[in-house]
Amino acid sequence: MKKIIGLVAALALVLALGAWAAFRSSPAVQDAVVARAAHAAIARGSQMPAADDSLRVLLCGTSSPMPDRAAAKACTIVVAGGQWVLVDIGPEATENLNRWRLPIARIGTVLLTHFHSDHIGELGEFNMQGWAQGRRDPLQVFGPDGIEQVVGGFNAAYAPDRAYRHAHHDHGKGLMPLAAGEMQARTIAPFKAGEAPQGRRSVVFERDGLVVTAIEVDHRPVTPALAYRFDYKGRSVVITGDTVYYPPLVAAARGADLLVSEGESHALLDIVAGEIAKTGDARLAGVLRDTASYHLTPVQAAKMANEAGVRELVFTHIAPPIPLRPMAVPWLRGVREARPDGVRLGHDGLTATIPLDGGPVRFETLRE
Ligand SMILES: [Zn+2]
Ligand SMILES: [Zn+2]
Incomplete structure (x- = not known):
């Protein structure tokens, strides 16, 4: 029994070393692994019913x-x-x-x-991510007195970012409309x-x-x-x-x-x-x-x-x-x-x- 376990372990080691050698030396194998991993991540989709x-x-x-x-x-x-x-x-x-x-x-x-x-630190980043992922309308941000200052400040800080992304990704087709990026x-x-x-x-x-x-x-x-x-x-x-x-x-x-x-x-x-x-x-x-x-x-x-x-x-x-x-x-x-x-x-x-x-x-x- 011990002999069999030893043989199986040795075989597994040889296979693992072989797979690692193939991965390291072959760009095609590397690309296939990346594609498989990306597919698995994307295919999962949202878990919220x-x-x-x-x-x-x-x-x-x-x-x-x-x-x-x-x-x-x-x-x-x-x-x-x-x-x-x-x-x-x-x-x-x-x-x-x-x-x-x-x-x-x-x-x-x-x-x-x-x-x-x-509670607000990532408002700018969240807004940008939703916009980049396809939100078509401006994010509506509700809050008490003071909300204008907070939202206005984030909008001002992210104004150059909005301009870069619109210039790069809109392609003149309304794919990233500027108006939807401003909260x-x-x-x-x-x-x-x-x-x-x-x-x-x-x-x-x-x-x-x-x-x-x-x-x-x-x-x-x-x-x-x-x-x-x-x-x-x-x-x-x-x-x-x-x-x-x-x-x-x-x-x-x-x-x-x-x-x-x-x-x-x-x-x-x-x-x-x-x-x-x-x-x-x-x-x-x-x-x-x-x-x-x-x-x-x-x-x-x-x-x-x-x-x-x-x-x-x-x-x-x-x-x-x-x-x-x-x-x-x-x-x-x-x-x-x-x-x-x-x-x-x-x-x-x-x-x-x-x-x-x-x-x-x-x-x-x-x-x-
Ligand atoms: Zn707190
Ligand atoms: Zn607090």
Whole structure:
């Protein structure tokens, strides 16, 4: 038996060496391998189902501003019928969308919760990618007071890029029309910069059965800051954006099927800050500790979910990062006691399918 195993191993080695020699010496073999790999990547297509039988949510970025190799910054997609809506577009998120081969040219609407860099950093890149992949109309970017400045700034920064790409790829045939490359800012009233939050709500749009409502939250000194609620054919999802525990948000999330909530473990963050302080960088330690004043702890989020009577709670904007699975235990400390069921940690690629027939929420993960 040992002899046979040895012979098979030797044969496999000879074959592998032969294949490597053929690959290295033959451009034709190399090209065939490239074509095979490209075909496999392209043929996979989007894994997000198109059927109008569910309200769907995809976490396309789940990290906080702290570095996390496994996760992009803030990004969530809601799909209702044929409508794709993006909520926040933080750094690295566009890469996720492309790797999952999502039809990003179909995403014509972006909602920004607020203008911290981890929520808007990749707006220019996302817009350019959707345009290059065939979007025919300008991206509509909704946000509170200040959205004109943010969108105008990205449009200005990307003006040379738009001109290059139009000159190179349009071929005079309208293949990359300049007008579709420039984003349009849409201000959500009545929230004004500098005003203390008052827990107001405002319908952003109502389209083919999808109602999107903005909810004022408390992320001071960031004003305005918004959460969003999506209602579609009797099912609903609420995305908190960044906020402290805030009773008006609880009221607005009442009865939602899914609450996608930010979470920051202040206890773990304090430990990290303490270690940074030991290196002599008290300034950075202080910056980190400052963030506890305007973010939700996981336990507070669990209590909000309970008070609002939501079915499922999923964490995103996870701070500090959880590099190893066991570290979820201290991050979630106290959460299971507050909310034993219907709670989970999010990760990039997690999808929630909320069936329109009233069935339970299903969770899956997109493959690369
Ligand atoms: Zn923020
Ligand atoms: Zn944030």
